[in-house]
Amino acid sequence: MSRNHKLTLMVGLLALVIATPGCIINRLRAKDSLNEGVREFNKGKFELAQEKFQRALDLSPDLTNAQFFYARAVNARFDQSLTEDLGMKTLEAYDNLIKNNPNNHELIDQSLALKANVYDQLTRVNNDKAEEFKQKQREMLLARAELPSASNKTKADVFYTLGVGYWKASYDLGYPYVSRKQPIPLEVVEKMKPLIRQAHEYLQKTISVQPDYSNAYFYEKLVYIEDTKVESNKARLNELNAKINEMQDKYLQLQKQQQQQASQGEPSASQ
Template sequence: MRLSRISIAALLVALVATSGGCALVNRVRAKNALNEGARAYREGQFAEAETKFRSAYELDPTQKNAPLFIARAIQQQYKPGVNTPENLAVGERAIKAYQDILDKDPQNEGAYSAIVYLYGQMKNDEKVKQLLTERASLQTIPAEKRAEALVILASKQWQCSFDITDQKENKVTEQKPDKVLIHYKKPANQADFDKAQQCATEGLKLAEQAVALDPQNPNAWTQKANLLREKAKLAEMAGDTKAKDDFENQAAQARQTQARLAEAAQKKKEAEEAAKAATPPPS
């Protein structure tokens, strides 16, 4: 039996209405699943929260926040410092969840920071260095963000040098009437000195790049001062008094700049908070 045009049109209208109704029902169910997931998350039931958030996203893929909720729920299941295969797999799942977000939104700072943070917790220093190095050279992001990556890289190089120069066997204390002086002597192992020198030199280069990209960044100046101080200690170890004094003077200037910028940033923050507090709430 052939259907009339009117019958076909009526059938199509019914199908559209039914599909629209299903979409509406799914959106309601997705919202309920999100609420249940949020409740489970607050109660520390992170695996259940992940399941609920996934259900919500499957029911309504237009839920923009669901992928982030899923990633956070997985991240909370990872236990830092526990190096079992099962726990490391959870960490990798969390990274993948954040990477999926980043693939769709390359400018998502939260997802990027979470990935770097997780790799750091998993002691994958090479991956952290790779991600930060790539970010520092990325021309498509603001200079301030590139500078932040360089500051972190510089801080790691500072730590590498400091761990060697600060060893007690590499220091000599001199007691003065009004103060205590610390002198630095070359490590017994030449390889340790060479490593510290390499780290301090590379770190200072990174800090100077950060300062060039964002001259108003107090953290960049802090790292520059710290690394200049390392260079001064290493110069003293090498018996180069002139270089030591030069590095010390540069470090002092960097610390002055850092203090000035930090004070200005604090005043700006206080002014913004005062202005916000003085603004009457909307009626």
């Protein structure tokens, strides 16, 4: 080996020896900062906790726990202030968490669930963007169900949440008129119909994935009640009332079964 090659090798080895302890020290410091941040977070000092978590990330950018707790700290600050700016920063933190951990399906699922919740909160922060944020919430929920690792329980919960959301959107449109015993205007009826269809679609998906999901039958009953508000055909109304009774009976049947299982100490996957 030539003198120059030996010198180059020695310089490389020296750099490795110097760099490695530095990396280890930085990682130890990052973990210390992470632990300090967790303590501040548990005290409710979320802004200070965020600073500690950011310091941990500066020292060790690939520290997954620091990424997660940083996002949770920003989220906690958003929960307190409910400002659109902090909401957007919270979403960005979860996006970074997902981007930096593409193979951690459990973490991605949790991040998507938290993002969905943030979008739901934002619908009440900015009324002008409420529908946009509501659609984003639905997209986050569906993304959870589409993950390769998604369990039937997760899929059922996602579909149920979507179904209930569409039911509520229809209910809220009709309520001002129904509560006053007034006819629902045709333009409102036309807005309610697609919401009712989507509510049925997702609640039926819930039942197809998890047939003993009792609350899905309860809300299917409520969705059929929404159907009666936009239907004028007498024969069809009779069919809808039969469906209402059918869903109520199924709900009560499952509730009874689950109570019996609970009293006998048997596990139940249903809601």
